[in-house]
Amino acid sequence: METVTVVGLGKIGLPLAAVIANSGYFNVIGADRNEKVVETANKGISHIQNEPGLEELLYNAWKTGTFRATTDTAKAVSQSDVVVVIVPVLVKEDGKINYEFIDAAVEDIGKGIRKGTLVIFETTLPAGDTRNRFGKRIEEISGLQLGTDFHLGYSPERVYSNRIIQDLSNYPKIVSGDNEKSLELVKSFYKRALNCDILPVSNLETAEFTKVAESVYRDVNIALANELAVFADSLGVNMKEVIHAANSQPFSHLHYPGVGVGGHCIPVYPYFFINKGLKKGLVHLSREVNDHMAKYAVDQVERILGSLQDQNILILGLSFRENVKETTKSSALLLADKLKQRGAIVYVDDPLYSSEEIAAFQVLPYSEAIREKIDAIILQAFHDQYKNFPFDHFPNCRMVLDGRNQLDKKKIEDLGMKYRGIGVQ
Ligand SMILES: NC(=O)c1ccc[n+]([C@@H]2O[C@H](COP(=O)([O-])OP(=O)(O)OC[C@H]3O[C@@H](n4cnc5c(N)ncnc54)[C@H](O)[C@@H]3O)[C@@H](O)[C@H]2O)c1
Numbered sequence: 001m002e003t004v005t006v007v008g009l010g011k012i013g014l015p016l017a018a019v020i021a022n023s024g025y026f027n028v029i030g031a032d033r034n035e036k037v038v039e040t041a042n043k044g045i046s047h048i049q050n051e052p053g054l055e056e057l058l059y060n061a062w063k064t065g066t067f068r069a070t071t072d073t074a075k076a077v078s079q080s081d082v083v084v085v086i087v088p089v090l091v092k093e094d095g096k097i098n099y100e101f102i103d104a105a106v107e108d109i110g111k112g113i114r115k116g117t118l119v120i121f122e123t124t125l126p127a128g129d130t131r132n133r134f135g136k137r138i139e140e141i142s143g144l145q146l147g148t149d150f151h152l153g154y155s156p157e158r159v160y161s162n163r164i165i166q167d168l169s170n171y172p173k174i175v176s177g178d179n180e181k182s183l184e185l186v187k188s189f190y191k192r193a194l195n196c197d198i199l200p201v202s203n204l205e206t207a208e209f210t211k212v213a214e215s216v217y218r219d220v221n222i223a224l225a226n227e228l229a230v231f232a233d234s235l236g237v238n239m240k241e242v243i244h245a246a247n248s249q250p251f252s253h254l255h256y257p258g259v260g261v262g263g264h265c266i267p268v269y270p271y272f273f274i275n276k277g278l279k280k281g282l283v284h285l286s287r288e289v290n291d292h293m294a295k296y297a298v299d300q301v302e303r304i305l306g307s308l309q310d311q312n313i314l315i316l317g318l319s320f321r322e323n324v325k326e327t328t329k330s331s332a333l334l335l336a337d338k339l340k341q342r343g344a345i346v347y348v349d350d351p352l353y354s355s356e357e358i359a360a361f362q363v364l365p366y367s368e369a370i371r372e373k374i375d376a377i378i379l380q381a382f383h384d385q386y387k388n389f390p391f392d393h394f395p396n397c398r399m400v401l402d403g404r405n406q407l408d409k410k411k412i413e414d415l416g417m418k419y420r421g422i423g424v425q
Contacts, residue, residue: 008087021061077112110141156211223286229257229423239423259403260331262320294334309343317381
């Protein structure tokens, strides 16, 4: 059997490695710099939660011997026919791209690579990086020639947390290579590894651009929904009803408004275009509109409560979205900032995080002892645990800001509390 190294065993890499190791075609080595991740993976245990099917797949691969993990990426690469890279590229506070993790991974690949290896990048990247930044660096370190001695592919990871295993086989895999031969190798690899439909594009740069374009599409459309929701509020029109009615014909795909856009994809990848020279326009503006929603939500709370000085506000959900333990660019952090600027005392509840983990974000972890003090509640991430949230246990709460338009307005109003959604009055 051929051997595949998956570099990065995070939320995406571990499920990917587990699926490939169960394909029947490959032995998989999972390489990660985090010793704890490697240690648990080498016991057949997943460190990722809420990912249906992952625990079983990983355990099965471990038990049958088609999966093992290591911190020694270079050595794993030296034993592999295919290397798949899925470590993050981030954006810094100033909007500049942070290549720290992936550059380190590429150094290791350069040290370990042998003739004939296919290296595929799956991490979302600015167009041109696979060839010009990473391909060149691997050539420099290894002394091997791209296109003849080793092959390069790019195939974006487009899955959604909580249904990664399902998405890996359901979505067509966009594939590309540095030349025709590489493309054929990439196609053949994914056909066997994921048993999914394959969608080849003409070069690495097109595949890279496609993934960023998908994220930008979401950001811009959410910004449109947010802008319309704010306007609908000013007219007393219910945006939820508008979306339902408008989307009843096939040319309208209005997205859902909300208190903000978080995570390490949608609010991050627009900067991959912006940083490469995309002129000021819709993409820039959408970032501003979406990041402004936290302030808009806090304005709504203030309008009903009056001054927020010393008011006790509870935010439900630290995660950037429901049922995922991930805080990158979470709107909870923007909300907490805006509330604190106005003198409010901010408590955060999140069933996916311990009190210590919450306190690390300079907010107060919510506990039962504070229940009677709470003046307002903001729903930020609609975790399953909040589906039957006991709003009736908060005797002094005067309003609920439903930042995801998910709560039962009537039930809240029946408790004598004011209800506000985003574009829903
Ligand atoms: N999370 C998502 O919802 C999502 C969705 C689609 C695509 N993606 C893509 O997947 C990439 C990875 O995301 P993730 O959520 O799995 O990240 P993650 O933070 O959960 O995991 C990254 C893993 O890489 C490891 N790592 C970092 N640098 C390394 C190095 N030099 N060598 C070896 N291991 C290293 C870390 O220890 C960590 O375990 C993202 O950058 C993005 O491009 C993510």
